[in-house]
Amino acid sequence: MIRQAIIPLAGHGTRLLPLTSVYAKELLPINGKAGLEYILEECVNAGIKEIIFIISKKKEIIKKYFYNDKFYKMIIKKKKDSRINAEYKKILKYKKMIKFVYQNNPEGTGDAVLKAKKKIKDKYFLMLLPDDLIIKRNCSKDMISIHYKKKCSVMASMRVNKKTVSRWGIYSKKFNINKNNFIINDVIEKPSIKSAPSNNAVIGRYILPKKIFTKLLNQKKGKGGEIHITDAIRKLIHDGEKFIGHNFKGKYLDCGSMKGYIKSSMEISKL
Numbered sequence: 001m002i003r004q005a006i007i008p009l010a011g012h013g014t015r016l017l018p019l020t021s022v023y024a025k026e027l028l029p030i031n032g033k034a035g036l037e038y039i040l041e042e043c044v045n046a047g048i049k050e051i052i053f054i055i056s057k058k059k060e061i062i063k064k065y066f067y068n069d070k071f072y073k074m075i076i077k078k079k080k081d082s083r084i085n086a087e088y089k090k091i092l093k094y095k096k097m098i099k100f101v102y103q104n105n106p107e108g109t110g111d112a113v114l115k116a117k118k119k120i121k122d123k124y125f126l127m128l129l130p131d132d133l134i135i136k137r138n139c140s141k142d143m144i145s146i147h148y149k150k151k152c153s154v155m156a157s158m159r160v161n162k163k164t165v166s167r168w169g170i171y172s173k174k175f176n177i178n179k180n181n182f183i184i185n186d187v188i189e190k191p192s193i194k195s196a197p198s199n200n201a202v203i204g205r206y207i208l209p210k211k212i213f214t215k216l217l218n219q220k221k222g223k224g225g226e227i228h229i230t231d232a233i234r235k236l237i238h239d240g241e242k243f244i245g246h247n248f249k250g251k252y253l254d255c256g257s258m259k260g261y262i263k264s265s266m267e268i269s270k271l
Contacts, residue, residue, distance in 0.1 A: 154206075
């Protein structure tokens with residue numbers, strides 16, 4: 001069963017400065033709703049029961065967002081506003097599902113995942129990167145369905161322009177299962193255009209095995225001085241662990257850059 005999800009939230013959000021100098025990027029509104037809530041909705045609708053937020057002391061505003069009961073009770077008492085009451089009930093529902101883990105020195109996604117090691121109970125878990133929004137289709141739900149059928153790890157994939165492959169983690173395919181799924185042979189982090197094995201890029205949705213923690217415990221820092229989850233995944237693949245790449249059917253939105261953030265609001269407002 002896939003019952004738990006990890007969401008790394010400790011990053012500095014430098015691509016969205018100056019907004020993120022005072023505010024967590026994941027709480028910035030996208031069409032009137034905190035961006036993080038779109039990720040939470042995806043988790044809930046995919047059947048996830050517990051969500052582990054990885055934050056830092058500098059981003060405790062995220063925790064306050066879900067633990068501001070005194071403020072809500074005061075406002076509800078004064079205003080008698082049904083909309084505010086409904087929002088508070090929604091926050092309380094999420095609050096029951098969320099656990100917090102700290103990564104005070106962000107050293108990469110692999111390091112963030114390792115911080116959640118003691119919280120993971122089952123053989124597999126879901127991980128979502130909050131900068132990557134996927135609308136019009138629940139990617140996590142589709143990936144969980146594939147996992148149940150194939151009994152293995154699953155990672156989201158999207159075809160990108162060949163000229164931009166150096167911005168992404170890129171899959172090397174072993175073979176296609178069908179038009180939407182393939183067996184992953186390898187994952188190359190930000191290859192050159194000439195060395196890229198394909199134009200199938202890694203997108204921030206992963207179903208990972210608990211055994212990845214054994215790789216992360218001994219993982220050395222990679223590009224940029226960070227511990228990359230990709231490097232641990234590669235080791236598992238080389239050990240014979242089966243990973244499926246899933247070309248999702250939804251629409252991808254990059255919320256991690258200023259241009260992408262603005263575009264995301266415009267796209268979601270059309271729904």
